[in-house]
Amino acid sequence: MGLDDWILALHVLSGFAMASTLVMYWVLIVAMRDIDSASDTLLYGRLATMGNRVVIAGSVGTLLFGLWLAISKPEYQPWDGWVIAALVLWGASGFTGSRAGTEYTKPFNRAQELVEAGREGAPGELRALNRSSAGLVMHTLSSVLILLLLAVMIWKPGA
Amino acid sequence: MSVVAAIRPDEWNLPLFVHVFGAIVLVGGVLTAAGALGYARGNTALIRAGYFSLLAVALPGWIVMRAGAQWIYDEEGFEGGEEPTWMAIGWAAADPGGALLLAGLIAGGIGVRRLGSGRGAGLLKGTLVISLILLAAYIVSIWAMSAKPG
Numbered sequence: 001m002g003l004d005d006w007i008l009a010l011h012v013l014s015g016f017a018m019a020s021t022l023v024m025y026w027v028l029i030v031a032m033r034d035i036d037s038a039s040d041t042l043l044y045g046r047l048a049t050m051g052n053r054v055v056i057a058g059s060v061g062t063l064l065f066g067l068w069l070a071i072s073k074p075e076y077q078p079w080d081g082w083v084i085a086a087l088v089l090w091g092a093s094g095f096t097g098s099r100a101g102t103e104y105t106k107p108f109n110r111a112q113e114l115v116e117a118g119r120e121g122a123p124g125e126l127r128a129l130n131r132s133s134a135g136l137v138m139h140t141l142s143s144v145l146i147l148l149l150l151a152v153m154i155w156k157p158g159a
Numbered sequence: 160m161s162v163v164a165a166i167r168p169d170e171w172n173l174p175l176f177v178h179v180f181g182a183i184v185l186v187g188g189v190l191t192a193a194g195a196l197g198y199a200r201g202n203t204a205l206i207r208a209g210y211f212s213l214l215a216v217a218l219p220g221w222i223v224m225r226a227g228a229q230w231i232y233d234e235e236g237f238e239g240g241e242e243p244t245w246m247a248i249g250w251a252a253a254d255p256g257g258a259l260l261l262a263g264l265i266a267g268g269i270g271v272r273r274l275g276s277g278r279g280a281g282l283l284k285g286t287l288v289i290s291l292i293l294l295a296a297y298i299v300s301i302w303a304m305s306a307k308p309g
Contacts, residue, residue: 001308009306016186016301023187024194027216031208043202047194054190147180154176155169 007068014061015153019146021055025100025139032107036127038120041111048104059094063087081158086149093145096138103135171234178227185224186297188217189260192267193290196283203274206283210267213290218264221257228253244309252300256293263289 025048032044066086070078077083107129114121167175195209228249237246267286273279 001306005306005308009302012305013298013301016183019183020187020190023184023216023220024191024212027188027191027195027208027212031204031211035204040202040204043198043205044208046198047191047205050194050198150179150183151176154172154179 004069004072007065007072011062011065011069014058014065015150017054017058018062019058019150021051021058022097022139022143022146024051025104026143029104029136029139032130034127035130036124038111038114038126041107041126041130042115045108045111048108052101055097059090063090076159082152082156085157086152089145089149089152093142093149096142096145100135100138100142103132103138104130106132171231174227174230174234176227178224178231181220181223181225181227182297182301184220185217186220186294186301188212188215188220189290189293189297192217192263193287193294196287196290201280206274207271210271210283210286213260213264213267213286217260221253221260225253225257243307245303245307248303249300252296256296256300259289259293263293 028044028048028051032041035041035044066083067078070076070080070083107126110121110129111126114126189212191212192209195205195212199205199209232246242250263286266282266289270279270282270286273282
């Protein structure tokens with residue numbers, strides 16, 4: 001096994017970390033739809049925080065190891081159409097993912113405020129934040145973009 | 160070997176997409192289950208979410224991953240006994256891993272049912288341990304399937 005084989009493995013493992021965490025976020029979105037208590041919201045928030053660390057590490061690793069391979073491997077070039085398409089999809093999914101993250105961070109921040117104030121908040125307040133439709137749209141977009149990215153990596157159109 | 164994989168015939172792409180998509184859902188489901196069961200500390204809602212993730216996400220993911228694996232295996236025309244090392248590692252994670260996933264589901268299912276009576280913690284801990292073992296096995300198999308040692 002050469003260095004490029006190891007880099008390819010790290011690239012794929014990073015991709016799995018990124019995409020699998022999107023699956024985790026889907027489970028959290030579904031599971032939190034009926035959560036209305038500050039303590040439960042914060043508990044789910046700890047799992048989301050773990051997911052955030054994994055998705056950031058995966059995103060950065062996917063990009064860096066992917067660029068390494070595009071430069072190092074003689075059969076690929078960084079300016080190949082499918083590589084540029086993958087970079088655009090990576091950036092777009094990162095943007096929509098971070099927008100979704102912004103929306104879904106609101107209930108965690110509000111829950112933290114409530115716990116620090118020793119209150120549980122108005123009935124339905126946290127549930128409404130946990131059911132963010134803007135967050136759902138952004139996460140759906142992010143997931144579709146990641147699926148397209150996977151398709152580009154497998155089919156490599158134009159290669 | 161990876162160069163050969165990179166220039167694989169076009170007809171292998173769809174089964175590979177199905178295989179990888181299923182594997183992503185499987186790993187995501189197991190990762191969520193491990194995280195939820197690990198962080199739950201007795202919180203029933205989070206325990207149920209973890210078990211739901213294993214049952215309704217990881218299990219369908221395993222089925223799609225395994226179907227995609229069989230599809231591409233048939234396309235590649237391998238016959239028993241001539242598989243390379245990386246493929247043997249993949250099978251080892253897929254089939255015994257599937258049995259382990261099933262064991263985790265059974266233990267977790269009984270554990271969740273017993274939650275109401277204040278029991279089941281040991282079984283759910285077992286499901287957590289199985290999820291962590293599966294995650295480790297999947298990391299090794301993803302490395303093997305992409306770096307293709309041997």
